Amino acid sequence: MKHLLSIAAALAVLAACEREDREFRPSPVATEGEASITLSSISPGVVGLGTPRDIGKAYEENAYHLSEGKRLFNWFNCKGCHANGGGGSGPALMDDSWIYGGEFQNIAQTIREGRPNGMPSFRGKIPDEQIMQIAAYVRSMERQVHQDAAPSRDDDLMPRPSEHRLPTSPPVAGGTVPPSGQAPQ
Amino acid sequence: MSETVLRSPSKEALDTDVKDGELPARLAATWGTAAGLIGALSTVDHKIIGRRYIITGFFFLFLGGLAAVAIRLQLARPDNTLIGPDLYDQIFTMHGTTMMFLFGVPIGEAMAVYLVPLMVGTRNIAFPRLNAFSYYVYLFGGLMIWIAFALNIGPDNGWFSYVPLAGPEFSPGKRADFWAQMVTFTEVSALAVAVEIIITVLKLRAPGMTLDRIPLFVWAMFVNAFLIIFAMPAVMLGSTMLILDRLLDTHFFNQAEGGDPLLWQHLFWFFGHPEVYIIFLPGTAFVSAIVATFARRPVFGYSAVVLSLIATGFLSFGLWVHHMFTTGLPQLGATFFTASSMMIAIPSGIQIFCWIATLWDGKPVYRTPLLFVLGFFFIFVAGGLSGIMLASVPIDTQVHDTYFVVAHFHYVLIGGAVFPLIGAIYYWFPKFTGRMLREGLGRWHFWLALIGFNIAFFPMHISGLRGMPRRVYTYPAEMGWDALNLVSTLGATLFVASFLVFLYNVVVSSRGGEIAGDNPWDASTLEWATTSPPPPHNFDHVPFVTSRELLWAERQTLPVVAGLAVDKREVLVTTTTQALPDLKESSPDPTIWPLISAIVVTAIFIGSIFTPWAVAWGAPVASFVIIAWFWPKSTEENV
Ligand code: HEM
Ligand SMILES: [Cu+2]
Numbered sequence: 001m002k003h004l005l006s007i008a009a010a011l012a013v014l015a016a017c018e019r020e021d022r023e024f025r026p027s028p029v030a031t032e033g034e035a036s037i038t039l040s041s042i043s044p045g046v047v048g049l050g051t052p053r054d055i056g057k058a059y060e061e062n063a064y065h066l067s068e069g070k071r072l073f074n075w076f077n078c079k080g081c082h083a084n085g086g087g088g089s090g091p092a093l094m095d096d097s098w099i100y101g102g103e104f105q106n107i108a109q110t111i112r113e114g115r116p117n118g119m120p121s122f123r124g125k126i127p128d129e130q131i132m133q134i135a136a137y138v139r140s141m142e143r144q145v146h147q148d149a150a151p152s153r154d155d156d157l158m159p160r161p162s163e164h165r166l167p168t169s170p171p172v173a174g175g176t177v178p179p180s181g182q183a184p185q
Numbered sequence: 186m187s188e189t190v191l192r193s194p195s196k197e198a199l200d201t202d203v204k205d206g207e208l209p210a211r212l213a214a215t216w217g218t219a220a221g222l223i224g225a226l227s228t229v230d231h232k233i234i235g236r237r238y239i240i241t242g243f244f245f246l247f248l249g250g251l252a253a254v255a256i257r258l259q260l261a262r263p264d265n266t267l268i269g270p271d272l273y274d275q276i277f278t279m280h281g282t283t284m285m286f287l288f289g290v291p292i293g294e295a296m297a298v299y300l301v302p303l304m305v306g307t308r309n310i311a312f313p314r315l316n317a318f319s320y321y322v323y324l325f326g327g328l329m330i331w332i333a334f335a336l337n338i339g340p341d342n343g344w345f346s347y348v349p350l351a352g353p354e355f356s357p358g359k360r361a362d363f364w365a366q367m368v369t370f371t372e373v374s375a376l377a378v379a380v381e382i383i384i385t386v387l388k389l390r391a392p393g394m395t396l397d398r399i400p401l402f403v404w405a406m407f408v409n410a411f412l413i414i415f416a417m418p419a420v421m422l423g424s425t426m427l428i429l430d431r432l433l434d435t436h437f438f439n440q441a442e443g444g445d446p447l448l449w450q451h452l453f454w455f456f457g458h459p460e461v462y463i464i465f466l467p468g469t470a471f472v473s474a475i476v477a478t479f480a481r482r483p484v485f486g487y488s489a490v491v492l493s494l495i496a497t498g499f500l501s502f503g504l505w506v507h508h509m510f511t512t513g514l515p516q517l518g519a520t521f522f523t524a525s526s527m528m529i530a531i532p533s534g535i536q537i538f539c540w541i542a543t544l545w546d547g548k549p550v551y552r553t554p555l556l557f558v559l560g561f562f563f564i565f566v567a568g569g570l571s572g573i574m575l576a577s578v579p580i581d582t583q584v585h586d587t588y589f590v591v592a593h594f595h596y597v598l599i600g601g602a603v604f605p606l607i608g609a610i611y612y613w614f615p616k617f618t619g620r621m622l623r624e625g626l627g628r629w630h631f632w633l634a635l636i637g638f639n640i641a642f643f644p645m646h647i648s649g650l651r652g653m654p655r656r657v658y659t660y661p662a663e664m665g666w667d668a669l670n671l672v673s674t675l676g677a678t679l680f681v682a683s684f685l686v687f688l689y690n691v692v693v694s695s696r697g698g699e700i701a702g703d704n705p706w707d708a709s710t711l712e713w714a715t716t717s718p719p720p721p722h723n724f725d726h727v728p729f730v731t732s733r734e735l736l737w738a739e740r741q742t743l744p745v746v747a748g749l750a751v752d753k754r755e756v757l758v759t760t761t762t763q764a765l766p767d768l769k770e771s772s773p774d775p776t777i778w779p780l781i782s783a784i785v786v787t788a789i790f791i792g793s794i795f796t797p798w799a800v801a802w803g804a805p806v807a808s809f810v811i812i813a814w815f816w817p818k819s820t821e822e823n824v
Pocket of ligand 1: 250253254256257277278280281282284285289342343344345591595598599602603641654655656657677680681
């Protein structure tokens with residue numbers, strides 16, 4: 001019994017730490033070295049990436065990173081093409097289908113390296129740390145993160161239920177080609 | 186000795202049927218607390234619960250004090266890296282929150298729970314099971330927020346959690362939710378105690394204790410209970426809206442969807458300003474009691490003091506906006522709230538003059554409790570003066586959110602609440618434990634505290650005027666604030682050290698202190714008419730009150746009332762104004778259900794931080810335990 005209690009307590013501590021940690025001063029883009037996201041061919045479909053799945057965990061389970069990601073999503077104007085996740089000239093991000101894979105590192109890679117048909121590369125423009133935050137936030141739109149950590153509504157007009165109220169669903173490979181991709185080349 | 190016998194038709198044993206020598210033992214058996222853990226957890230004795238309340242309040246005072254030490258260590262040097270910004274935010278928020286919600290409000294009520302029933306001459310507080318419940322809810326709420334802090338989920342938005350900072354967009358995670366639920370816990374328990382105090386004072390006074398014979402202590406606690414009842418719902422409403430905004434995407438504070446972030450400030454300060462008086466009025470209660478006893482005469486201007494208390498109560502609801510001057514107000518509004526803020530100095534001033542007149546005309550005996558009261562005069566008046574300065578809009582606009590404000594409210598809070606409280610502990614410790622605290626250590630405590638306090642907080646006025654903002658985790662050396670801050674830190678260390686002297690005094694005196702006797706200070710109020718510590722039933726016979734200073738007026742024998750049952754818990758209900766004997770009513774027996782209800786409520790409150798379904802699923806369970814708690818037993822009432 002005692003053991004159980006202490007294990008439960010330890011788990012609670014860990015869970016809380018992951019969710020509540022805040023790191024106010026991530027390293028700037030100038031100090032960037034090796035990419036922590038493995039690069040691979042830029043082609044549709046889920047490609048087996050070399051990186052362990054775990055890198056995303058630290059971001060996806062942390063409320064502060066997710067909410068920063070949400071802020072950066074607006075500040076870097078991801079909204080401009082993907083709207084509030086519903087899609088525009090870029091594909092929708094809040095549904096469960098993904099052209100280039102819906103795992104954390106797929107999304108981080110998409111942001112960092114860009115994709116054909118209009119997704120720009122943000123390498124060297126957004127610090128890696130913040131790319132991860134944005135990727136984690138995108139995953140929360142797509143209902144892949146734990147509800148306790150996912151962001152709540154903004155102090156703004158609310159176009160849809162906030163991320164922490166959406167039920168989860170696993171990602172599906174495929175997805176629709178963005179309108180920009182359908183334009184004659 | 187005049188004796189009034191209350192006859193009743195029933196056949197059960199009355200105290201008139203029992204031989205005098207047997208009576209205390211039989212009453213104690215009826216009113217006692219069962220042995221063992223379950224017995225201890227089921228108790229409804231207001232003295233046992235009051236003692237737990239007081240100890241818990243001091244426990245949180247010490248935790249809050251440790252947080253203050255951490256704050257001061259971090260600020261001792263410029264550019265200090267001892268504590269990072271994230272942890273610092275949590276620490277100062279925990280400090281303020283603990284001091285205001287877990288120490289300031291509960292400790293006043295705790296003293297009332299212990300002392301008011303004794304002072305009005307009854308055998309238990311009204312609604313004793315609710316009393317047990319309120320204690321457990323308070324304890325669980327306090328533990329919850331400190332455990333959360335230990336798990337890195339400590340609130341970090343300041344003790345008043347302003348939106349939008351504390352709202353869903355800028356406070357990710359669960360920190361602000363824990364804060365909001367901590368408020369709910371303390372409010373539930375504070376409201377419960379307020380109801381008990383009001384009913385105890387209105388209906389359970391000993392016969393003969395007409396309104397104008399109620400001790401000033403009891404008056405202050407009575408007015409305070411009304412303040413709690415009217416002020417607390419505002420913040421409970423606010424904190425519920427906050428958690429709804431955060432958890433369920435409501436828009437109470439969302440400007441874009443028609444909400445209003447300033448609404449939070451209004452709700453908070455409509456509670457928050459009276460809150461300051463909720464912390465201060467128990468201080469006045471202690472001061473009135475101590476001044477009368479040590480000046481050896483009744484407090485000068487009884488009616489003036491009572492009317493000032495009531496006036497303070499009313500006025501305290503009319504000036505909350507002075508906390509919001511910098512949010513921009515129409516000119517007329519600013520003028521009104523400046524005027525009302527300055528006006529409240531009048532009733533406080535009247536009380537202080539009455540106490541000074543009492544000491545002037547009396548033959549003061551300078552023992553430790555009175556020393557702390559003198560310290561209170563000095564510090565509280567200084568805090569009041571800076572308060573008058575802050576009430577003026579142009580000055581407030583300059584020093585808002587600087588260390589000037591931090592200095593001001595510590596002068597009023599520590600001066601107005603902590604000094605009288607410590608005096609009160611020196612004063613009533615003999616009643617609580619049967620032993621005296623050591624006088625010599627008490628004097629050390631007093632002087633260290635007085636000097637330490639001023640060294641710690643006076644320089645903050647100056648650093649504030651030089652522009653040091655509050656709630657900064659560090660400051661650059663070029664600002665020229667370092668010497669002032671270092672002095673503050675040294676003073677704070679001295680102040681904290683004085684409390685170690687106190688702690689030591691309490692520990693050694695509770696074992697080996699001088700035996701006190703019933704009335705060591707030769708005081709006049711009823712709690713001193715019984716043994717120290719009092720028996721479970723408080724008084725062998727309910728006293729009959731013939732004068733405001735009963736124990737001074739009736740030095741030979743105390744007139745008493747007889748005719749209450751011996752073998753069942755029975756209290757005497759009297760009329761509201763005249764305190765004529767009216768009914769004999771049974772007082773509830775001990776039961777474990779208040780504890781179980783508190784556990785269920787705790788589960789619901791904590792669960793609702795994570796999912797609104799906790800409320801839906803918890804409600805039936807809560808109803809079930811409350812039904813069990815109130816399950817009627819057929820006891821015969823005699824009227
Ligand atoms: C050992 C004694 C104490 C020391 C050294 C101390 C020190 C401080 C300091 C330095 C701050 C400012 C923190 C900041 O702005 O970063 C502060 C804030 C505060 N203190 Fe104290 N304090 C003490 C006792 C008390 C007591 C007894 C109370 C109330 C009964 C109290 C109530 C508050 C409140 C409400 C705040 C505001 C917190 C906030 O900004 O949210 N303090 N204290
Ligand atoms: Cu105020």
